[in-house]
Amino acid sequence: MTSRTQDKVTVDLGDRAYDILVGPDLIANAGTHLKPLLKRGRVAIVTDENVAEKHLGRLEKSLSAADIKFSSFILPAGEKTKSFDQLQSLLSDLMDAGVERGDLIIALGGGVIGDLTGFAASILRRGVDFAQIPTSLLAQVDSSVGGKTGINVAQGKNLVGAFHQPRLVLADISALKTLAPRHLRAGYAEVAKYGLIDDAPFFNWLEANVEKIMRGDEETLSQAIVKSCQSKARIVAQDEREGGVRALLNLGHTFGHALEAATDFSDRLIHGEGVAVGMVMAFGLSAKLGLCSGQDATRAARHLEQAGLPTKLSDIPGELPDAERLIKLMGQDKKVVDGALTFILAKGIGEAFITQDVSAADLLTFITDQKAV
Numbered sequence: 001m002t003s004r005t006q007d008k009v010t011v012d013l014g015d016r017a018y019d020i021l022v023g024p025d026l027i028a029n030a031g032t033h034l035k036p037l038l039k040r041g042r043v044a045i046v047t048d049e050n051v052a053e054k055h056l057g058r059l060e061k062s063l064s065a066a067d068i069k070f071s072s073f074i075l076p077a078g079e080k081t082k083s084f085d086q087l088q089s090l091l092s093d094l095m096d097a098g099v100e101r102g103d104l105i106i107a108l109g110g111g112v113i114g115d116l117t118g119f120a121a122s123i124l125r126r127g128v129d130f131a132q133i134p135t136s137l138l139a140q141v142d143s144s145v146g147g148k149t150g151i152n153v154a155q156g157k158n159l160v161g162a163f164h165q166p167r168l169v170l171a172d173i174s175a176l177k178t179l180a181p182r183h184l185r186a187g188y189a190e191v192a193k194y195g196l197i198d199d200a201p202f203f204n205w206l207e208a209n210v211e212k213i214m215r216g217d218e219e220t221l222s223q224a225i226v227k228s229c230q231s232k233a234r235i236v237a238q239d240e241r242e243g244g245v246r247a248l249l250n251l252g253h254t255f256g257h258a259l260e261a262a263t264d265f266s267d268r269l270i271h272g273e274g275v276a277v278g279m280v281m282a283f284g285l286s287a288k289l290g291l292c293s294g295q296d297a298t299r300a301a302r303h304l305e306q307a308g309l310p311t312k313l314s315d316i317p318g319e320l321p322d323a324e325r326l327i328k329l330m331g332q333d334k335k336v337v338d339g340a341l342t343f344i345l346a347k348g349i350g351e352a353f354i355t356q357d358v359s360a361a362d363l364l365t366f367i368t369d370q371k372a373v
């Protein structure tokens with residue numbers, strides 16, 4: 001694949017199937033791709049302040065060229081935008097703008113905007129179509145695909161939401177040129193996740209190519225995004241509503257979401273960083289329980305460290321709560337069943353599995369030990 005190629009990945013959900021397009025300049029040509037989805041020639045765009053400055057003008061120009069009318073709504077940037085207050089405000093603005101059930105809402109931005117906009121679309125007039133135009137690596141390989149939408153609440157991350165599949169995803173790799181290095185690294189954690197879950201050959205490829213990806217090499221980055229989207233599309237097609245195998249996509253997230261909550265969803269720890277630490281912890285716990293080799297746990301940690309990601313609790317700035325408090329935060333995880341925590345652990349690189357067979361004593365000891373490293 002060259003940097004000028006546009007790739008297509010299909011999420012096969014029957015009559016709700018949709019395509020993920022991956023390639024350069026998709027924002028500049030968005031009107032052409034979106035117009036066939038419209039019942040009338042108008043859309044609403046939801047974005048944030050940072051993304052609007054970089055990309056909104058190109059999207060609006062593309063829509064105008066395709067004779068599509070639009071209303072644009074610019075929200076504050078940051079994880080705290082995924083809140084009831086912002087959801088209510090956005091819904092009110094969309095209704096005031098005359099958005100109808102047959103219209104389309106565009107989420108232009110990273111995971112925060114995609115999650116919030118998708119949730120708003122799912123409940124506005126009992127369901128409005130939406131499209132994802134993810135502008136961060138994390139959103140392109142993970143949050144824009146699969147239909148999970150939602151907001152954060154005091155008890156934890158993404159605990160209020162809905163499954164609402166987009167009609168189209170436009171993953172414009174050109175947008176990644178404007179991404180801050182920290183956010184590129186954070187997105188890479190989700191790329192590495194696909195190799196760690198069930199694709200050891202992909203992880204091997206990432207080990208050989210991580211430096212190119214971190215430099216923003218367009219061809220290598222495109223290959224990583226396409227492969228990640230193919231992996232997620234395959235799992236979502238098998239288990240759309242996370243009743244089984246889709247839970248594997250949460251490798252590292254039980255720990256990571258608790259750490260995000262512990263840092264008040266602030267810039268101390270952004271999502272991909274939390275996932276990176278969480279995946280290292282998942283492999284570390286697996287090794288402690290004798291499920292995988294210490295060599296594989298070390299290999300996973302070293303790779304994420306090579307990508308410039310935090311891998312230890314001590315890498316997170318500021319004080320963290322004690323082990324008991326972190327476990328309580330983990331108890332708000334969406335995968336809890338009958339009060340029991342569900343973990344994604346591993347038998348090795350590319351061999352993740354779902355289990356509830358982790359004792360409270362083992363977990364407490366493990367997290368206490370991790371805090372001392």
